[in-house]
Amino acid sequence: MFPDQKCSPSVSRAQVVERRARLPVRAPSRRNRLDPLTAACIDVLWCKPNAELSTLLLPLLTRARTPAAIKLSAAVTIGYAGNPANDPKLISLLDDPSARPYAMLAVVLGGSEAGARKLLELLPIDHHTEAVLRRAIANTENDHFDLLREPMFSSGQIYRRMRVAELLKDGDPASKVSYGYVWAQLMTRLATGWSGPSGMSVCAVRAELYRVLMGDDADKRRMVAAALADMHARGVLLAARDAGVEEARVALLGLVPPGRHHCDTPRSEH
Numbered sequence: 001m002f003p004d005q006k007c008s009p010s011v012s013r014a015q016v017v018e019r020r021a022r023l024p025v026r027a028p029s030r031r032n033r034l035d036p037l038t039a040a041c042i043d044v045l046w047c048k049p050n051a052e053l054s055t056l057l058l059p060l061l062t063r064a065r066t067p068a069a070i071k072l073s074a075a076v077t078i079g080y081a082g083n084p085a086n087d088p089k090l091i092s093l094l095d096d097p098s099a100r101p102y103a104m105l106a107v108v109l110g111g112s113e114a115g116a117r118k119l120l121e122l123l124p125i126d127h128h129t130e131a132v133l134r135r136a137i138a139n140t141e142n143d144h145f146d147l148l149r150e151p152m153f154s155s156g157q158i159y160r161r162m163r164v165a166e167l168l169k170d171g172d173p174a175s176k177v178s179y180g181y182v183w184a185q186l187m188t189r190l191a192t193g194w195s196g197p198s199g200m201s202v203c204a205v206r207a208e209l210y211r212v213l214m215g216d217d218a219d220k221r222r223m224v225a226a227a228l229a230d231m232h233a234r235g236v237l238l239a240a241r242d243a244g245v246e247e248a249r250v251a252l253l254g255l256v257p258p259g260r261h262h263c264d265t266p267r268s269e270h
Contacts, residue, residue: 082161
């Protein structure tokens with residue numbers, strides 16, 4: 001059901017997602033195949049991820065009999081949950097060639113810095129997994145990398161995702177290999193918002209990022225300021241600069257003068 005994997009703005013789809021997300025889902029058994037109801041729930045749970053449930057889905061990524069579509073949905077759900085408790089297992093799964101593409105997607109969507117650094121070691125030599133990442137980023141047939149809701153900001157998942165994307169963009173100085181398209185896709189999504197069920201508007205996204213700029217976490221302020229610069233959100237950065245945020249002032253120095261590009265137009269992907 002829902003083969004296109006879209007979190008459609010339609011009321012009917014949203015209601016189905018909300019209803020299924022509340023259904024109890026049993027932990028996968030190693031002996032038995034997934035029953036149809038569990039499989040159907042997992043297939044749409046990525047639309048409304050849950051931190052505790054995400055841990056129960058981890059074994060699915062290594063089960064040979066689990067359908068690839070279910071593994072994909074489980075990986076996206078785990079990633080969007082952004083649960084730090086999953087980090088050690090995801091990093092270990094990156095050493096398993098059969099589970100690596102799915103663990104990679106979970107790490108890119110909400111993993112740890114350690115997971116990102118592990119990917120920088122693996123992606124240059126595992127062309128299949130890197131191709132899976134490229135297809136996932138470029139895909140327009142589903143919302144797997146487009147979901148944008150308020151809980152992702154309040155839980156911190158979006159900032160974990162942003163940090164992983166930043167590390168992949170910066171790349172490995174030794175190999176001189178980087179994956180800037182991951183960061184570019186995320187910046188485009190943040191700059192344009194998401195119109196799906198309970199999605200975040202452009203204004204709501206910028207309000208959340210401004211709140212982080214006014215916070216106490218210096219590392220997060222630097223990263224968010226860089227993101228706003230790549231989103232060409234000059235107004236947000238100017239407001240933060242005028243409030244005394246040094247990271248905003250530094251980010252503004254790298255922006256193209258507004259006379260050359262409209263300040264609210266997101267930078268195009270490369």
